Amino acid sequence: MPNIDNIRDKNDQELLEELTSINRDMLDLKFKLETKQLANAFEIKKLKINKSRILTVIQERKILRS
Numbered sequence: 001m002p003n004i005d006n007i008r009d010k011n012d013q014e015l016l017e018e019l020t021s022i023n024r025d026m027l028d029l030k031f032k033l034e035t036k037q038l039a040n041a042f043e044i045k046k047l048k049i050n051k052s053r054i055l056t057v058i059q060e061r062k063i064l065r066s
Contacts, residue, residue, distance in 0.1 A: 002050065007057050015054050022051045 007015070026047050032038035 002053070004053055004057070007053050012058070012061065015058055019051065019054050019058075022047050022054070026051070 010018070026044060029038060029044050029047065033041060033044065038044075
């Protein structure tokens with residue numbers, strides 16, 4: 001799980017790509033959870049935390065630009 005400093009080191013394009021990847025992975029994990037194929041439901045929580053961190057950094061950058 002990347003920490004906030006690692007996320008801040010990435011540029012905007014990398015953050016958007018990672019966000020897209022996380023959204024895709026979350027969708028896959030939710031389908032697996034519903035079909036009882038997911039062994040560790042904590043994976044969804046880890047993805048949500050990473051998504052929140054990325055969105056926080058994106059919002060910080062928007063505030064700094066304005």
